[in-house]
Amino acid sequence: MNKKHNIAMVGTLVNALLDFRADLIIDMVAKGHTVYAFACDFDTHSEQRVRSWGAIPVPYKISRSSLNPLSDLAVTYRLFRLFRQLKIDVSFCYFVKPVIYGNLAAVLAGVTQRAVKIEGLGWVFTDPPTGVTLKLKILRLIQLSLYRITLPLAHTVFLLNPDDRRDLVDKYGIKIKNLVQLDGIGVNLTHFSCCSYPQTLRFVFVGRLLKEKGIGYFLCAATALKQKYPDVEFIVLGAPDSAPGSISKEQLTSMVECGTLLYPGRVSNVADWLQNCSVFVLPSYYREGVPRSTMEAMAMGRPVITTNVAGCKETVIHGQNGFLVEPHDVESLISAMETFVLQPELVQRMGLKSRQLAQTRFDVIKVNQIILTALCLDKDT
Structure with a gap:
């Protein structure tokens, strides 16, 4: 018994x-x-x-x-x-x-x-x-x-x-x-299931809006790339945190008002938002375990750009399901994101590899x- x-x-x-x-x-x-x-x-x-x-x-x-x-x-x-x-x-x-x-x-x-x-x-x-x-x-x-x-x-x-x-x-x-x-x-592979890709190239950040999570670097990259490629979209999902160093809602609102960013705040239907995005980006230098948000994006067949640090690097085989960049290196982050702009066929190819890795490991x-x-x-x- x-x-x-x-x-x-x-x-x-x-x-x-x-x-x-x-x-x-x-x-x-x-x-x-x-x-x-x-x-x-x-x-x-x-x-x-x-x-x-x-x-x-x-x-x-x-x-x-x-x-x-x-x-x-x-x-x-x-x-x-x-x-x-x-x-x-x-x-x-x-x-x-x-x-x-x-x-x-x-x-x-x-x-x-x-x-x-x-x-x-x-x-x-x-x-x-x-x-x-x-x-x-x-x-x-x-x-x-x-x-x-x-x-x-x-x-x-x-x-x-x-x-x-x-x-x-x-x-x-x-x-x-x-x-x-x-x-x-x-990650629940049924709830976060592989789906089709949007025609518009969209990069998404999901997580607590802490500087350690790399939100500031994502915003810098979004600003630079939006000026160069106005049709590319950038989305942030998550709420400002009470911890010191959190990005404020006012900072995000100003970027929304100038057309750089879409910011719906913290959402309960993350899977729906991931479905309408192309590439997941987490430029974190936080001492992660293995980020759950990244695993969710992988389960939905999204390529990943993240940092070569503890925890984050466990989610990417560089060049296969995404790219690893060094922490704090905004130019390297911009370059990795721009690769998908110049080679949009990589979104699906690398995304399917992400799904395979999620099925095997997560x-x-x-x-x-x-x-x-x-x-x-x-x-x-």
């Missing part, structure tokens, strides 16, 4: 839960497990969405950016209380603070199976173009120290790209009991099966 578990899926923002965890949670529920989905900003609509999957939403308080240790200890205590109250026996924590403090709370609460997923090393390990500051070096030291304490306490650690493994395990010597390497978090069904098997959530006991 299959043993049923009470699973805590612990993250931060509800949008990440809704956009990126649905398939995994639905699979867990289908196996007969009770899944409690933790997020810090639920509203009525998002709670209803989670309940529609058969899971139970659990609001809790956590600050993504606070550096106050007392605040973080309070988060640990709140999660400890909730884990005990809900009789959690499997914890699955993702994003930096839940990985650290959620995993620690799970230890204190006696959770018998503890898993964490590190989806890239994040902004603390992102090298800005101006160089690494003393503050950033200190923050890295603190985060590494916390990882050294908490990651050995997890029974399973999931990583999304080989660079994170080389850094955390080989370079920094962090002890991990059971490390499982995933090819990203996966199928969410395969990825979730690896997770469920690693956590023994689909075995008879």
